[in-house]
Amino acid sequence: MATEERLDEILLKTKQGSTSTLPDELSYLITAFIPSQTSDHRAKAYLILSAFCQGVRQAHPSNGQQPDPGTDALVKVFSPLIIPRLEETNENDLLVGISFLTALFQVDSQSAASIFQHDMVLDLIMDSVELSPSAELSLHVAHLLGQACGYKQSRAAITSQATAWLEEKSRSTQDTALRAAAAISLIKLKRGGASDRAENDPSAVVDASEATDESLVGVMKRLVIDGGDQSSLADAVEGLAYSSTDPSVKEEISKDPQFLKRLFVLVPKRKPGTIMESVATILYGVLVIVSNVCAYRPQLTEEQKQIEKLRSMAKAKNGSGQNAGSDTLNDETHVKERIKRLLSAGVLDVFAAAVPGADTPGIRLAVGKALLDIVTDKDNRGKVLQHGGAKLLLSLIQKATSEAKSDSALDPVHLQPVQALAKLAITSSPFQVFGPNVEAMYDAIRPFSLMLQHPQSTQLQKFEALMALTNLTSASPEVGTRVADANELLSKVEFLLLDDHPLVQRAAMELICNLIAGSDKVFESYTSINAGAQSKIQIILALCDADDLQTRLASSGALATLCSAPGACQALLSLQKERHRVLPILTLLIDPSCAPKEEDETLPESHPGLVHRGIVCACKFLLSIEDMGTRKTIVQEAKDAGLVKALENVVKQIKAAEIVQPALQTLKFLAESK
Helix, strand or coil: CCHHHHHHHHHHHHHCCCCCCCHHHHHHHHHHHCCCCCHHHHHHHHHHHHHHHHHHHHHCCCCCCCCCHHHHHHHHHHHHHHHHHHCCCCHHHHHHHHHHHHHHHHHCHHHHHHHHCCCCHHHHHHHHHHHCCCHHHHHHHHHHHHHHHCCHHHHCCCCHHHHHHHHHHHCCCCCHHHHHHHHHHHHHHHHHHHHHHHHHCCCCCCCHHHHCCHHHHHHHHHHHHHCCCHHHHHHHHHHHHHHCCCHHHHHHHHCCHHHHHHHHHCCCCCCCCCCCHHHHHHHHHHHHHHHHHHCCCCCCCHHHHHHHHHHHHHHHHCCCCCCHHHHHHCCHHHHHHHHHHHHHCCHHHHHHHHHHHCCCHHHHHHHHHHHHHHHCCHHHHHHHHHCCHHHHHHHHHHHHHHHCCCCCCCCHHHHHHHHHHHHHHHHCCHHHHHCCCHHHHHHHHHHHHHHHHCCCCCHHHHHHHHHHHHHHHCCCHHHHHHHHHCCCHHHHHHHHCCCCCHHHHHHHHHHHHHHHHHCHHHHHHHHCCCHHHHHHHHHHHHHCCCCCHHHHHHHHHHHHHHCCCHHHHHHHHHHHHHHCCHHHHHHHHHCHHHCCCCCCCCCCCCCHHHHHHHHHHHHHHHHCCCCHHHHHHHHHHHHHHCHHHHHHHHHHHCCCHHHHHHHHHHHHHHHHCC
16 A cells, blocks of 8 residues: 555544554554655654544543553553664664654653653663764754753653763754754753753742853854754754743844844745745744743732742842843843834734744744734834734734633633734724724724633733723724623623722723713613612712722713713712712812811812813703702702802803803802702
């Protein structure tokens, strides 16, 4: 049977869920990864291997057992196929065993690491390059060691002999591919070792620069600048992706325009679906490098801050201060400058080419994170919009949300492009962000609503979602209606009116204000004659007395709009009768100096916007009262609250007709109602 036909037959069998692959089929499969096979052949073999491993694991569920039954089953299947090959002296047999174990690391790292740890396996691998040190075999051994160095379990098995061999090959000037493969193995080994030490001792302070070898970084950069075959470029880019978490490497990369130019050239400008797997691997590495260079220092939780404090104390006690430079290079100023250098080098064009060309989850996440960091600085947002950033972010968001089983099940990392889009929508008009096509605005409502309601969204993400939705509702009543109709959004926003954080509370109030003015549905829900509507108005009234000026402006604006409806005025009258707070709050809006003052109480400052809103509210509310008995009571309460004096001051001091006219109308009503 022809080789491709045989692979197709095995693939069909594994896709159907069969784990009873025949010995001769497995013996054939392990030969499918040798370098002489075509890339298409190896790609199909990877599918078979992946399906087979998944099938075995499903047949041997772990249920928390140790050792893992699935891993044990796979080791029993593959060890008899791999180890005898490594015991051979024939180079072809050695290549079969080494290339298959490398592939197994990429498909099922647990079983591969377990086999790698077997007695004599690493010795046999290292003996192979002593007995038959061809360039091809050495390259594949370096790739296998690179895979092993990427996992804690197998990394622990790396011997000093293997490390010395890698160091020797990383200095080779004859074979750039081998040099790159050895260098990436060493980088993984150093950085992985640093992570292992930190994991074993949480109080230990491990500076990223401690795990970075500057000479290896130089090798990687030179390989990119000089160009070369796909294999060495892929290794160089992967090595830099690992190393670029180090602040000093970030600085070095961002300050090298020649390197950035060559790096960005690696991103092909082709139509979707035309990028080969090897190129997609390089593309992903390029985007990880960009994402690392653009990354701001993460915001720590209170618990994380305490841990960092303990680490700093431990470091000071040990008399070690070598991470001070790294901390400085990771501050906001340095990150902003690095981002500006990448923008000057054309990084936005890289994003535009990357996502359509190779649409994978990893690439989408890297682009989304990088764009979020870029638009964190307001000065960069215009450039991002000019390069179609909003459209690109919407495509990332739509793909991620369509793949999630539910909104709440969406991995919070996928909120990063939503947050980036929200930042753009906050500082620019909806038409600048989304263009004249109103459908794009409609498409943005769901992700903003999702970020607001996601159980793992941060306080900043909630705040920015509210701000973005507020800006969207300003586009048109139709958009406001769509926002109001979004699933459970309105109840969430109303709940956030009571949030402890003043900025979140302000943003929620501003959105409610826009929805009351732009959505008939929301307006009616606040002006109906029922207890629910009265409770809502009571919250808005209370926020008219908030400490934050913008919150007071938004809440008083919402109240002024609501007072055009009899239901809202009736609710205010009921609240005045029950709590006697409506008239004092209106006085504070119009002229705080006229309000009764408690000892040591600091009254809020006056503001023209509050004056206008307060007078409109007072006029509409008071003129809605028809019962003469109630009028007389309210007149006295208005005097006691200082409202009459406040209105008189306005008439004397302000000339604007839109303010004076309703003030005079209200004073006339009060005079006639005595």
